[in-house]
Amino acid sequence: MIKSFLNKLGFASAPFAGGVTPDMCKWTEDSAIEDCPLPPLFIVPIKQHIGQACTPLVQVGDLVLRGQKIAKSEGYLSVPIHAPTSGRVLKIEEHAIPHPSGMGLTSIFIEPDGKDERDSSLTPMNNWQDADPAELRERVRICGIAGLGGAAFPTFIKLLKDKRHPIETVILNGVECEPFLTNDHRLMVENSAEILHGLHIIMHMVGAKKAIIAIEDNKKDSLLAMQKVLDLADSDAISVASLPTRYPQGSEKQLIESLTGKQVPAGKLPMHVGVLCQNIGTTKAIYDAIIFGHAITDRIITISGDAVPKPANMRVRLGTPMRFIYAQRGLEKFDNIQLLHGGPMMGERMRHPDIPVVKSSTGLLAINNERMKAAHQVEDPCIRCGHCSEVCPVSLVPNLLADHCRNDQLEKAADYNLFDCIECGACSYVCPSHIPLVHYFRYGKGQAAQVRREQSFAEVSRLRSEGRDIRLQREKDEKAAKRRKVRDTLRSESVLNPENDKKTETTSNTEGKK
């Protein structure tokens, strides 16, 4: 209420609600990106994005080049998958993927031949300014680009130039609010020109007139680097915005609120408020796809944590096993160590390091058991202090919501806006009773999804059952009608019918034959 009043007065950049300021631990912020060598075996899962899994195009024994399409997309919400290096397909079978459950998925195993030859079937589009945006969008799709900030949403879907919802502003998300992670930070320092170039391409694709490069104020060198290339380009349409360091500033909805003062309405998308957000890494990937015709085969990953002897940022080929990457940084024994995929606030715990990295792998962390245990203590009763509600960026009341989820009161949980929770973890972070609030929300969402599935299954069953009843009734009616017809015919020609007395003498010969 006060914020919207301030907005009306002209203070456009209203901070988002809540938020926490954990120790940022940006130990690798000054480490230049190093190239990770090729492992002896690549494991490429067929689903590395939000949406439908791909289907393998190659067979065992096939020779592939780097950037060659090895799995094709299925359905609209999907992007193809490419070989990370040149080599031979060893086998295609199920392997563990970066999921907290430890589940597996069909993966394509590639043995590198060491030559690392590229597929050059896609031509560079240096004159992209003259190209049709639809053509550029298709290039982004066939290069397999998905959001590299961690969500892995198929990028081409967002790059639609839709007349009904025109994009006015493109926001480059260089916030990187998770502790430890420094991928985007280093990309902005080292590849600022390419990122600006990528931004221009994006603006052309969606027809946006303005752009903002949003960076947290703890990345002073990134701010300087991006401002420098902007000054060289001398563009009024693009500006660099420095935002206060607060988690989760980098969350798309919160970022839009901070920069424009507008909230994305519930159930709607950023395009409905005329905004498109894009991660820095994704922008660089778009640049590579358009300018060089490179499909996505690698990404920047931060390897850090108190159990890693030599933390760093590395350019890693997709499909590299985590064990290999950790070994590059000096970590080979995994006793009493917990492995995290992503950042510490929203990352998933990996049960073992024999899992490949995928498009959503922003960070590989290794934390000592003791430190992890300190964060995951036995739950005490809720003392209703309200800290969780103070820090929630979506303005929920987490403690009451978790109560409803825990007690399986799913309708009440929905009423308390369970499905607006972005699972950022700020509430669990501050809880003095160490209640795993996000865990209860995930449980609640899972239960609600299960109930929905059962209900839709029950609905389908009910419709089929009703259809069957209708069909049986119809058949019964048809049989009864037929019998009646026969009976009537018989009756009209019967001996007992007085009308037929005259006829019987002439038709009695034919009666027996009926």
Added chain:
Amino acid sequence: MLIHLSSPHIHSGDSIRATMFAVILALMPAGIISVYLFGWLAVFLILLCMFGCMATEFIALKWMGRSTAPVMDGSAALTGLLLALTLPTSIPWWMALLGSIFAIGLGKQVYGGLGYNPFNPALSARIILLVSFPLQMTTWLIPMHLGSSPIDLYDFSSAWQLFVFGASSLPHALDAITMASPLGHVKTEWSQGIGVSEALRAYDYSYLDAFIGREAGSLGETSALALLIGGIYLLARHTITWHIPFSFIATVAILAAIASMIDPNHYTPPLFHMLAGGLILCAFFMATDPVSSPVTPIGQIVFGIGCGIITWCIRTWGGYPEGAMFAVVLMNCAVPLIDHYCRPTVYGKRGGQS
């Protein structure tokens, strides 16, 4: 072995014990002032209440077959300290012990322990004692340094005798060692037809004394200064938020200001109300008890306003001289309702869209 491991995997380091100890620390200035004013008697009373509460919690948990680990988390000790600060210093020791048992036994453990009590435990106990023993609970010892008390509370043996055997065991008459609190005095004078300014002059009332604490009252009621120091510490540490104390005290001040402008002879001025009785103690330490107060900021403001209205009404028109404790417990009844209706507007649902 780590069981569930949902993100987040880092924690701020806050804990229930840290929170409770921070509040106990915030009450230390008030404790020091109370020892300055009431000597050994204050020490005995505080220690007895704290020990009584912790012992009651231990016995209750054992009896229910539950783990007795919560005894050391600081919440029972805090309840004991708060209870002691609301009691009159001349109270018999067994009454204080009874209060401790009521506070933890009936005020907390019977509901399920920490986090489940709907009412503030210390205040529930105080109310039970006040209604059961009205005379002893409204008898205020003259504090030291006011100069008029014949007992030396700094002397261990006379304080011990008073504590264990009661005021009747002393050679002094009760009138000689007790006096009315400012609120009580004004009320009784008004019932005899004497107006506010006359009553305060007769009492030799001074705002400075009320602020520092050189006045009669319970251990914690006297020094507004000491309590404010503690309150500001808690606000700075972010253990409590400004919503409840501010709205509670502001409501009382505003109502008193309006009333005293209309009829200054009948109604005491706002500053008098703010410094008198347990208002500051209740606003900063009792009403802000996290378990029995609302979770949401808007709800907390509604709660504070409600407490303020009830406090002023009881003080002005009710039978009791002090209304803050009743106000808090009455508003505690409304907390689930307040919580349900005062939820903040969720992101993306402004303007009632959902």
